[in-house]
Amino acid sequence: MTGPHRVQGIDITALAERFGTPLYVYDADVLRDVFTGLRERLHPAVDVFYSLKANPNVAVCERLGSLGAGAEISSLAELMTVRRAGIAPEDVIFLGPGKTPAELEACVTAGLYAVVCESLDEVAELERLAAAHDVADLPVLLRINPDFRTKGSGLAMSGKPRQFGIDAEVLRRSAGALAGLGRVRVRGFHAYMGTRFLNADDIVHNTREILALSGELAGRLGIDLDTVDFGGGFGVAYFDNEKDLDLATTVDGVNEAVESFLREHPGCRLINELGRYLAAPCGTYVVRALYVKESLGETFVIADGGTNHHMAAVGIGSFVKRNFPIRSLSRPAEDPAHTYTVTGPLCTPNDVVGKKVRLPRVVPGDLIGVERSGAYGPSASPGLFLSHGYPAEVMVHRGTAHLVRERDRAEELLAKQHTVGPDPAPGPAPESGARP
Numbered sequence: 001m002t003g004p005h006r007v008q009g010i011d012i013t014a015l016a017e018r019f020g021t022p023l024y025v026y027d028a029d030v031l032r033d034v035f036t037g038l039r040e041r042l043h044p045a046v047d048v049f050y051s052l053k054a055n056p057n058v059a060v061c062e063r064l065g066s067l068g069a070g071a072e073i074s075s076l077a078e079l080m081t082v083r084r085a086g087i088a089p090e091d092v093i094f095l096g097p098g099k100t101p102a103e104l105e106a107c108v109t110a111g112l113y114a115v116v117c118e119s120l121d122e123v124a125e126l127e128r129l130a131a132a133h134d135v136a137d138l139p140v141l142l143r144i145n146p147d148f149r150t151k152g153s154g155l156a157m158s159g160k161p162r163q164f165g166i167d168a169e170v171l172r173r174s175a176g177a178l179a180g181l182g183r184v185r186v187r188g189f190h191a192y193m194g195t196r197f198l199n200a201d202d203i204v205h206n207t208r209e210i211l212a213l214s215g216e217l218a219g220r221l222g223i224d225l226d227t228v229d230f231g232g233g234f235g236v237a238y239f240d241n242e243k244d245l246d247l248a249t250t251v252d253g254v255n256e257a258v259e260s261f262l263r264e265h266p267g268c269r270l271i272n273e274l275g276r277y278l279a280a281p282c283g284t285y286v287v288r289a290l291y292v293k294e295s296l297g298e299t300f301v302i303a304d305g306g307t308n309h310h311m312a313a314v315g316i317g318s319f320v321k322r323n324f325p326i327r328s329l330s331r332p333a334e335d336p337a338h339t340y341t342v343t344g345p346l347c348t349p350n351d352v353v354g355k356k357v358r359l360p361r362v363v364p365g366d367l368i369g370v371e372r373s374g375a376y377g378p379s380a381s382p383g384l385f386l387s388h389g390y391p392a393e394v395m396v397h398r399g400t401a402h403l404v405r406e407r408d409r410a411e412e413l414l415a416k417q418h419t420v421g422p423d424p425a426p427g428p429a430p431e432s433g434a435r436p
């Protein structure tokens, strides 16, 4: 009953018939297993927060929230999403270098676990807003732009210029700026070292360094260290040359770092914020082949969806195109004896989902699935290119398929646009007294 073409026993071809294509299909069992697999291994002092950026679908948030995940959000819409998903504000942090006045106001009044401040000016503005809204206690985390060295290389990874966070060097000197705070309460620090880490040693090293730096800064600034968010960025293998993160080794190392940190800071809450690692494995992007054609010796499958919904499949930052795992959902039992370049419908040569992919024979009407696609899909893609809009999203939960996002319809896309109206009809030339 398993295989790439089935989700909890339901054939994806049946889902495509029912909900149409292009389509994202999420398997809630996989989402749960990934979360609990991490949760069960991770030190109990560490809470897992889901970064909505990876997949802001409210059902994905709801499932993760129901399993005990907190949330890391960066916009008013994401705040609304976690509310609707049933995640308590005490388990939500709001982060981002460009918070607008409206977002800051929501941060002050929403009762969040913490606002992650990305500058000292933002701290001062929150202090002012807290007074204006008569909020007596506003917890914040200070985001660090760290300056520690990476292991092994011996090269100083001295803090690169970044729009994110506060340079560690600036923080070391900011006791004065923080001393006058009456309503804003600094609970601790936050640091995020990047995305797509697939090496356990790197993650453990970064975690250790962030914890050490947080301890150092807290001591120097006289902060009663109550929370450290040590980021996340755990990767999943997409391409042939990649291997999945060794979770056991990673978590053992992280737990060890946490354990020794807690000896000096007993009772401190730790946060591990993750997007891709949690969301990617559960998702399959499903497209239907419209045409199969040859050009100068290469065979193309042209599908009804492509990079407009799955930009990541283009292969980020690599010169050589690398492919996500791509399968035939219509002929799962046949040998992958053919080579196809799978493209979407966009009028750009870059709309390539998979270059020279080995697949069983493909004929128009066949369904093709791009696996491990639950993170950074539609929300990180140019969904309005050619005005196709966003695809439908379906979640299979307890053996039942739920439509968790409706496909954009042309009328909806047009509803927000307005013409300026017709030009006035050409009438007789205006009378002019100057006429001879």
Ligand SMILES: *Cc1c(COP(=O)(O)O)cnc(C)c1O
Pocket: 051, 053, 054, 072, 095, 192, 194, 195, 196, 231, 232, 233, 234, 273, 274, 275, 276, 277
């Ligand atoms: C994007 C982002 C995340 C999520 O990153 P993943 O690699 O998807 O886990 C977490 N924290 C911050 C600050 C981010 O910007």
